[in-house]
Amino acid sequence: MELPFAEPYKIKMVESIRQSTRDEREGWIKNAGYNVFNLSSDHVYVDLLTDSGTGAMSDRQWSAMMVGDESYAGASSYYKLQEAVSGITGFPLFLPTHQGRAAENVLFSTLVKDGDIVPGNSHFDTTKGHIEFRRAKAVDCTIDEAFDPDVIHPFKGNIDLSKLEDVLKGHPTEKIPFIIVTLTCNSTGGQPVSMENLRQVRNLADRYGIPVVFDAARFAENSYFIKQREEGYAEKSIREIVLEMFSLADAMTMSCKKDGIVNMGGLIGFRDRDLFNRASAYNILFEGYITYGGMSGRDMNALARGLEEGTEFSYLQCRIGQVAYLGNKLKEFGVPLIEPFGGHAIFIDAKSFLPWIPKEEFIAQTLVVELYREAGVRSTEIGTLLADRDPVSRGNRYPELELLRLAIPRRVYTNNHMDVVAVAFKNILDRRKGIKKGYRIVKEAPIMRHFTVELERIP
Numbered sequence: 001m002e003l004p005f006a007e008p009y010k011i012k013m014v015e016s017i018r019q020s021t022r023d024e025r026e027g028w029i030k031n032a033g034y035n036v037f038n039l040s041s042d043h044v045y046v047d048l049l050t051d052s053g054t055g056a057m058s059d060r061q062w063s064a065m066m067v068g069d070e071s072y073a074g075a076s077s078y079y080k081l082q083e084a085v086s087g088i089t090g091f092p093l094f095l096p097t098h099q100g101r102a103a104e105n106v107l108f109s110t111l112v113k114d115g116d117i118v119p120g121n122s123h124f125d126t127t128k129g130h131i132e133f134r135r136a137k138a139v140d141c142t143i144d145e146a147f148d149p150d151v152i153h154p155f156k157g158n159i160d161l162s163k164l165e166d167v168l169k170g171h172p173t174e175k176i177p178f179i180i181v182t183l184t185c186n187s188t189g190g191q192p193v194s195m196e197n198l199r200q201v202r203n204l205a206d207r208y209g210i211p212v213v214f215d216a217a218r219f220a221e222n223s224y225f226i227k228q229r230e231e232g233y234a235e236k237s238i239r240e241i242v243l244e245m246f247s248l249a250d251a252m253t254m255s256c257k258k259d260g261i262v263n264m265g266g267l268i269g270f271r272d273r274d275l276f277n278r279a280s281a282y283n284i285l286f287e288g289y290i291t292y293g294g295m296s297g298r299d300m301n302a303l304a305r306g307l308e309e310g311t312e313f314s315y316l317q318c319r320i321g322q323v324a325y326l327g328n329k330l331k332e333f334g335v336p337l338i339e340p341f342g343g344h345a346i347f348i349d350a351k352s353f354l355p356w357i358p359k360e361e362f363i364a365q366t367l368v369v370e371l372y373r374e375a376g377v378r379s380t381e382i383g384t385l386l387a388d389r390d391p392v393s394r395g396n397r398y399p400e401l402e403l404l405r406l407a408i409p410r411r412v413y414t415n416n417h418m419d420v421v422a423v424a425f426k427n428i429l430d431r432r433k434g435i436k437k438g439y440r441i442v443k444e445a446p447i448m449r450h451f452t453v454e455l456e457r458i459p
Contacts, residue, residue, distance in 0.1 A: 005317075005318075005321065007318050008312075008314040008315060008317075008318055009058070009318075009411065012059065017045060017046075018042075018045070019045050019376060020043060020045065020376050022373065022374075024043070025043070025372060025373055025376055026373060028040075028043045029369060029372055029373060033442065033443070033453070033454030033455055033456075034365070034369050034439055034454075034455040034456065034457065035450075035452070035453050035454060035455060036049060036368060036369075036372055036378045036379070036380070037049070037450075037451050037452065038452070038454075039372075039378065043376070044372075044376060044377075044378045045375065045376030045377060045420075046375070046376070046377045046378070046413065046417050046420060046421060047377075047378045047409070048345075048377060048378060048379050048380075048405075048406045048407050048408060048409075048421070049378045049379065049380055049407065050380065050407045051258060051344045051345065051407040051408060051409050051410065052100075052217075052255060052257040052258055052407075053099075053257035053262070053263045053264060054257075054263075054409035054410075054412065055257075055261045055262075055263075055409050055410030055411055055412060056409070056410065056411040056412050057261060057262065057263070057302060057306070058261075058305070058306075058309060058411075060305050060309075061261070061262070061302040061305045061306055061309070062302075064298075064301035064302050064304070064305045065298035065299075065301055065302050066298070067301065068296060068297035068298025068299070068300065068301045068302075069297040069301075070296060070297045070298070071297070072289060072292070073289050073291055073292075074291055075291060075292065075297045075300070076297075077297035077298070077300040077301045077304075078096070078291040078292060078297075078300060080300065080301060080304045081094075081096065081267075081300040081301075081303055081304045082094065083304070084303075084304040084305075084307045084308060085267060085269065085307070088239065088242060088243075088307050088308070088311060089216075089219075089242065089243070089246045089252070089269055090243050090246050090247060091246065091251075091252065091269030091270060091271065092270075092271065093269070093270040093271070093273065093276040094267050094268060094269045094270065095267065095268045095270075095276070095279060095280060095283045095287075095290055095293055096265070096266070096267050096287075096290075096291075096292060096293035096294065096295045096300060097265075097266040097267060097268065097283065097287050097293045097294050097295070098264060098265065098266060098287060098293070098294030098295060099255055099256075099257060099264060099265065099266040099294075100126065100215075100217055100253060100254060100255020100256070100257065100258075100266045101126040101129075101130070101255070101266075102266055102286065102287055102294060103253040103254065103255070103266040103267060103268045104126060104127055104130045104215075104253050105130060105282075105286055106268060106279055106282045106283050106286060106287065107213070107251065107253055107268050107279055108130045108131065108134060109282045109286075110275065110278050110279045110282055111177040111178060111275075112130070112131060112134045112136050112177050113134065113136065113177070114134065114135040114136065115135065115136065115175060116131075116134070116136035116137070116175050116176065116177050117136065117137050117139055117167060117171050117175055117176050118131050118136055118137070118138050118139065118176070118177065118178065118179075118180060119138075119139040119140075119141050119163075119164055119167040119168070119176070119179050119180075120138065120139070120140070120141065120159070120179060120180035120181060120182065120215075121140070121141060121142040121157055121158070121159045121180075121181055121182055121185050121188070121193065122140050122142045122146070122157075122182065122185050122186075122187035122188045123138045123140065123180065123182065123187070123215075124182055124186050124187060124215060124217075125187075125386055125388075125448060125450070126448070127180065127182070127215060128388075129388075129447055129448045132391050132447070133447060135391075139167050141159050141160050141163040141164045141167060142156075142157070142158070142159065142160065142163075142185065142188055143156070143158045143159070143160045144160070146158075146185070146188040146189070146191060147188070147400040147401055149336065149337075149338055149339070149349045149352065149401070152339055152340060153340075154192075154194070154225075154229040154230075154340065155191065155192050155193060155194040155197060155225075155229070155230075156185070156188055156189060156191035156192075156338075156340075157182070157183070157184055157185030157188060157191040157192050157193040157222075158193055158194060158197040159179075159181065159193070159197060159201050161200055161201070161204060164179065164201065164204060165204060168204070168208045168210065173208060173209055173210065176208075176210050177211070178210060178211040178212065178213045178250070178251075179201060179205050179210055179211070179212050179213070180212075180213045180214075180215055181193060181198065181201060181212065181213070181214050181215070181249075182214075182215040182217075183214055183215065183216055183217075183218060183219050183222040183245070184218045184221055184222045184225070184342060184343045184344070186217075186218075186344075186345075186382075187382060188338075188401070189338035189342045189345075189347040189401075189403065190218070190221075190323075190341075190342020190343050190344050190345045190347065191338075191340075191342055192221070192222045192225035192226065192229070192343065193222060194226065194229075194230050195226050195230055195233065195241070195244065195245060196230070198245060198248045199248060201248075202248040202249075211250040211251065212248065212249050212250050213249060213250065213251045213252060213253065214245075214246070214249040214251075214252040214253075215252070215253055215254075216246075216252045216253065216254045216259075216269075217254055217255040217256075217257075217258040217259065218258050218259050218343055218344055219242060219245065219246070219252075219254070219259055220238065220242065220259040220310045220311050220316060221259060221316065221319075221320060221343030221344060222245070222343065223238050223241040223242050223245060223311070223316075224238060224313075224316040224317075224320055224343065225320075225343060226241050226245070227241055227313075237313070238311045238312070238313050238316065239311055242311060246269070249269075250271055250272065251268065251269060251270050251271065251272075251275065252268070252269040253266070253267075253268050253269075254266060254267050254268075254269070256303050256306070256307075258344065259307075259310045259311075260303050260306045260307055260310060261306035261309060261310050261410055261411075262299060262302050262303045262306050263299075264295070264299055265295050265299050265300070265302075265303045267293075268283075319408075319410055319411070320343055322408060322413075322415065322418065323341055323342065323343065323344065323345065323346060323408055324341050325415055325418055326346050326406065326408065326418040326421060326422060327339075327341035327346045329418060329419065329422035330346060330348070330421075330422050330425055332422075333422060333423075333425060333426040333429065334429060335348060335353070335422075335425045335426070335429060336348065336349040336352035336353055337349055338401075338403065344407055344408065345405045345406055345407040345408060346405075346406045346408075347382065347403045347404070347405050347406075348364075348367065348403065348404040348405075348406070348425070349401070349402075349403065350363045350364035350366070350367045350383065350402040350403060350404050351363055351401070351402045353367055353404075353429070353432065354366060354367060354432060354435060356436075357435070357437070357438045358438070359384060359398050359402070360396070360438075361437060361438025361439060361440065361458060362381070362383065362384055362385055362438050362439050362440075362455070363383060363384075363402040363438065364381040364382065364383035364384070364385075364402040364403055364404050365381040365383065365384075365385050365438070365439060365455070366435065366438040366439060367404045367428075368380065368381050368404055369439070370428050370435060371404070371424060371425070371428065374424045374427055374428055375420060375421070375423075375424035375427075377406075377420070377421050377424055379404050379405060379406050379407075380404070380405040380407060381403075381404060381405075381450065382401070382402075382403040382404070382405050383399060383401070383402040383403060384396055384397070384398055384399065384402065385449065385450040385453060386450045387399045388447065388448065388449055388450070389449075406421060437457065437458040437459070438458055439455040439456065439457055439458060440455065440456060440458055441453060441454070441455055442454045442455060442456050
């Protein structure tokens with residue numbers, strides 16, 4: 001008999017969590033304005049709000065922190081991280097930042113101007129926020145299959161080359177600072193981009209003289225899917241795939257809180273020395289000196305080790321396997337979701353789950369609240385709240401997909417916790433006819449409102 005799969009690690013420390021009562025959760029979510037971002041973590045049982053900075057570091061990462069060099073300039077920790085970044089990604093130049101949106105802030109301050117057009121594949125929320133904050137426009141060029149929950153496509157994160165070329169043809173080159181490719185594509189369900197598509201985007205960009213930038217927060221997970229799904233890559237190592245993938249980009253931003261498996265950190269990778277020099281001025285202004293950029297020496301040490309661990313096949317097989325475990329459990333119960341399953345999360349199709357809730361009443365957020373009420377599980381809305389308002393008309397933007405995201409932290413929960421989440425959805429599915437109304441906004445910020453919005457139930 002073949003031995004069953006087991007995690008490639010053992011547990012040596014635990015953190016206690018408490019299951020609350022339904023009455024407690026009813027009060028807590030109401031006081032939070034029906035926004036799970038406003039909840040205290042003590043009031044959450046299984047926290048699937050995000051996989052960003054919520055992973056469990058290894059013993060080797062913790063030991064690396066103990067020898068962090070906290071020198072202001074030229075710390076040895078910086079050079080350890082430099083070696084890891086160049087060795088794993090192939091980028092010869094990099095700037096550390098305190099997290100991914102900070103990396104975007106530095107790079108976009110250097111490149112994006114008022115009136116610019118930035119095409120890409122379903123830009124992440126902070127990416128779009130940084131673009132629109134600078135009075136530029138993000139144009140989504142993702143393939144149509146990404147927006148059809150019933151279509152099975154191995155690389156739903158791919159860019160539609162015809163859509164992209166229409167953008168490149170329709171605007172002056174000087175108004176397109178770069179093409180951005182998100183790996184994996186979070187907003188369409190954590191879906192990967194194929195190597196062939198990256199190569200085609202690179203070729204098209206070269207024809208028009210436009211740089212290519214990767215949003216590489218989940219680059220290792222994208223590489224795993226290439227190895228598993230794309231012809232010609234089954235025998236290649238994750239590190240080989242990573243190097244080939246990054247060779248197709250001029251620059252990259254990374255929230256290292258994802259595939260770097262650290263609690264805080266980010267970076268920007270460069271090939272061009274002039275761009276590095278120009279961005280360095282903003283890094284010093286916004287983040288810190290260029291050899292620490294908002295990160296402590298111990299954090300840089302942990303990240304250097306985390307980049308190595310995050311590109312190990314056994315780790316990725318276990319991590320993405322747990323995501324699939326939850327997806328299969330939900331599928332058995334008849335919960336409508338996006339397939340194939342993504343790399344870091346399972347995405348529930350809220351429109352199919354609650355088809356009678358009007359889009360104006362925030363369908364996915366309604367389901368987010370129900371999940372918390374049912375079992376104390378915190379998730380995230382990837383729908384109308386996150387889509388925000390149109391910067392010109394100020395009307396709500398209604399995306400094609402209304403999704404609830406279950407983002408699984410790395411090396412944190414067991415499959416027993418995934419079973420709790422799956423059964424919670426089964427219970428909601430059984431009683432969903434009783435969910436008649438959604439929510440309306442009481443208070444919102446002018447941009448990126450989903451983080452702090454306050455809502456009330458519609459009677």
